[in-house]
Amino acid sequence: MKPATETPPQPHREPPVEATPRNQPAAPREARAAASARAIPVAPYRRLFARPGVLAFTIGNLVARLPMGMFSVSAVVMIAGSRGSYALAGAVTAAGLAATAVAGPWLARLVDRHGQARIAVPATVCAVLGSLALLLCVRCDAPDWTLFAAYAATAATPNIGGLSRARWAHLLRDDPAALHTANSFEQAADELCFMLGPVLASLLTGTFFPEAGTLAGAALLLTGMLVFAAQRATEPPPRTVREGGSPLRSPGFPPLLACFVATGAVFGSMEVVTIAYADGQGHRSAAGVVLALQAAGSCAAGLWYGARGPARPRLPRCLLAMTVLMSLPLLAAGASGSLWALAAALLVAGMATAPTMVTAMTLVQRQTPEGRLNEGMSLVVTGLLLGIACGSAGGGWAAQHASPTTGFAVPLAAAGAALLIASATAVLRPAGPRRRTA
Numbered sequence: 001m002k003p004a005t006e007t008p009p010q011p012h013r014e015p016p017v018e019a020t021p022r023n024q025p026a027a028p029r030e031a032r033a034a035a036s037a038r039a040i041p042v043a044p045y046r047r048l049f050a051r052p053g054v055l056a057f058t059i060g061n062l063v064a065r066l067p068m069g070m071f072s073v074s075a076v077v078m079i080a081g082s083r084g085s086y087a088l089a090g091a092v093t094a095a096g097l098a099a100t101a102v103a104g105p106w107l108a109r110l111v112d113r114h115g116q117a118r119i120a121v122p123a124t125v126c127a128v129l130g131s132l133a134l135l136l137c138v139r140c141d142a143p144d145w146t147l148f149a150a151y152a153a154t155a156a157t158p159n160i161g162g163l164s165r166a167r168w169a170h171l172l173r174d175d176p177a178a179l180h181t182a183n184s185f186e187q188a189a190d191e192l193c194f195m196l197g198p199v200l201a202s203l204l205t206g207t208f209f210p211e212a213g214t215l216a217g218a219a220l221l222l223t224g225m226l227v228f229a230a231q232r233a234t235e236p237p238p239r240t241v242r243e244g245g246s247p248l249r250s251p252g253f254p255p256l257l258a259c260f261v262a263t264g265a266v267f268g269s270m271e272v273v274t275i276a277y278a279d280g281q282g283h284r285s286a287a288g289v290v291l292a293l294q295a296a297g298s299c300a301a302g303l304w305y306g307a308r309g310p311a312r313p314r315l316p317r318c319l320l321a322m323t324v325l326m327s328l329p330l331l332a333a334g335a336s337g338s339l340w341a342l343a344a345a346l347l348v349a350g351m352a353t354a355p356t357m358v359t360a361m362t363l364v365q366r367q368t369p370e371g372r373l374n375e376g377m378s379l380v381v382t383g384l385l386l387g388i389a390c391g392s393a394g395g396g397w398a399a400q401h402a403s404p405t406t407g408f409a410v411p412l413a414a415a416g417a418a419l420l421i422a423s424a425t426a427v428l429r430p431a432g433p434r435r436r437t438a
Contacts, residue, residue, distance in 0.1 A: 044181040044307050051171065057231040061164045062189060064124075064224025067217035068160065069197020072096075074213030075134065075151060077205045082138045092147045097389065099155035101382045108159060108378030112371055115238040116163055117229035124225040126156040128218045135211050157221070161190055162377035163228070169365050169373055170236035183361050184306025187354045188299045195295035198288060239371030247376035253367045255425035259315065259360065260380045262418035264387020266326065266411045267353075269395030270294070273407035274329075274346070276399035281339050290343045294350035302354030318359045319419040322352035326415045330408035337405075387414075 049055050072093045079089035111119045130153025137146045168182035201213035229235075247253050271291060278287035325348060332338075332345035360380075368376030391414060399407035 042307070044178070045185065045303075048178055048181050048185070053231050053234040054171070057164070057167060057228050057234050060224050060227030060229075060231065061160055062193070062224070064221050064228055065160045065164075065189065065193045066197055066200070066224075067221045068157075069194040070201040070213055070217040070220075071131065071154065073198045073201040074205060074211075074217060077201070078135070078138050078210045078214060079147060081210045082141075083144075088144060088147070092151050094389070095148050096151040096154055097385055099152040100157070101385050103155040104159060104378040104382050105375055107156065108162065108374040109372070111158065111163070111374045112239055116166075116235050116374075117232065118238075120158040120163060121225060121229050123156045123158050124222060127154045128222050130154040130156065131214050131218045135214050139211070158225075159374070159378045159381055160225070160228075161186060162374055162381065165361065165365075165377060166236055166373045167234050171234060179365075180358075180362070181306040183358045183365075184302050184354065187357045187361070188302035188306070190357075191295045191299040191302060191354065195292050195299070199292070202288070236373075247368045247372055247379055250367050250369055250376075252363075252425065253376070255421055256315075256360065256363055256367060257380060257383045258421050259319070259418045260383035261387040261390070262414050262421060263319075263322075263356065263360070264384035264389075265391030265394065265414035266322070266387075266418070267384075268388035268391025268393075269398075269407070269410040269414060270326075270329070270346075270391075272392045272395040273399050273404055273410065274342070276396070276407060277333060277342065277404035278339060280404050281337075283339055286339060290339065290346060293343050294346040294353075297347040297350030298353035301351035302358065305355045305358055315356070315359050315363060316419060316422045318352070318356040319415065319422050322356050323412065323415040323419050325349040325352045326412045330405070330412055333405040333408050 049058065075093055075096075076086070076089040079092055080086045083089070107119070107123055130150055133150035133153065134147060136142075137150050165183065165186050168179060168186070172179040172182060201217070204212040204216055248257075274291055275287040278290060328345040328349050329342055332341040335341075361377075364376055364380055365373065391410065394414075395407050395410045398410050
């Protein structure tokens with residue numbers, strides 16, 4: 001009899017073979033997945049919008065942002081058609097632009113302190129009432145000064161793109177790759193809205209009646225903002241306690257703001273000079289289509305840039321590419337004298353815009369103190385508006401006193417100025433730790 005402790009003999013088993021059939025298919029699956037990710041650049045965007053609440057606030061933001069390209073065109077058509085003066089229409093819209101530059105940072109500071117929904121919705125209602133007041137003043141043949149007062153009330157319109165970017169920065173503060181994709185999408189959305197807005201305004205005012213563009217813009221702005229503000233789960237928390245000083249006191253922010261002013265001059269001068277060039281060619285009505293091609297190139301480049309992995313922000317490199325590509329319209333206009341050649345040059349030149357703006361906005365998010373992100377973004381938008389105004393004046397002067405072809409040297413010079421500013425500050429500013437986004 002065997003002892004109870006003895007282990008009975010076990011049947012012979014082959015040692016387990018390294019899971020060749022199990023491990024071998026994994027490599028092809030991983031390779032297929034990697035190839036699929038490379039072949040489908042929309043994958044990062046699909047992952048981005050799969051997050052809870054993101055799609056809803058994005059739809060509301062896009063609806064509210066579309067009128068930003070409609071209001072000025074609608075106001076010019078409405079005022080000039082009623083009063084017979086483009087000078088008056090231009091002065092009214094310029095006054096509204098100046099009021100926006102003054103009110104924007106103050107309004108953004110309130111948003112940071114009290115929350116987006118609490119401030120943005122009443123401000124939007126005030127802006128909508130200002131648009132409707134302008135419409136009534138025009139219809140009722142009110143004195144000219146009432147037009148300025150009514151349109152100045154539209155300066156209460158929140159920086160809708162900044163509100164959206166602040167939400168992304170809050171939601172994706174620990175995911176730089178997704179934040180890069182989100183910033184790229186926001187820039188592409190800016191280009192798309194400013195491309196479609198004037199077209200929609202022109203269509204409405206020409207098809208129906210001069211006030212149709214203003215009415216539609218007011219309805220879209222209010223509806224989109226209500227949808228956007230209703231998504232409270234994605235809203236950044238208000239900062240009741242002030243954290244850090246003004247963004248203007250943050251190291252590196254003033255030179256960055258100067259770059260935005262110079263970049264705005266590129267946009268403003270290019271628009272005016274292109275219109276003057278098309279007019280000189282006898283195709284002034286085609287200027288809008290030609291400028292839309294520039295925006296389309298920027299939109300496509302922004303989406304492609306967002307599908308790439310994030311890299312260390314290198315603003316001088318992006319501005320160098322913009323400076324080089326901004327020479328193409330000057331060469332096309334001078335060498336060929338063809339509007340179609342200019343259109344192709346603007347399409348290619350526009351591809352430098354979105355990567356530059358995405359990189360610059362990423363630096364804004366890093367340089368701005370926590371709790372003051374909306375204020376920082378509003379300040380750079382103010383810088384852009386100032387640059388657009390200066391660029392429009394400079395481009396118009398060059399086109400009038402020299403020639404429209406020579407005028408294309410103005411956006412090239414503005415891009416070069418932005419490159420010099422960024423390059424100088426990159427050398428002078430010591431490297432420091434990266435600032436965590438709010």
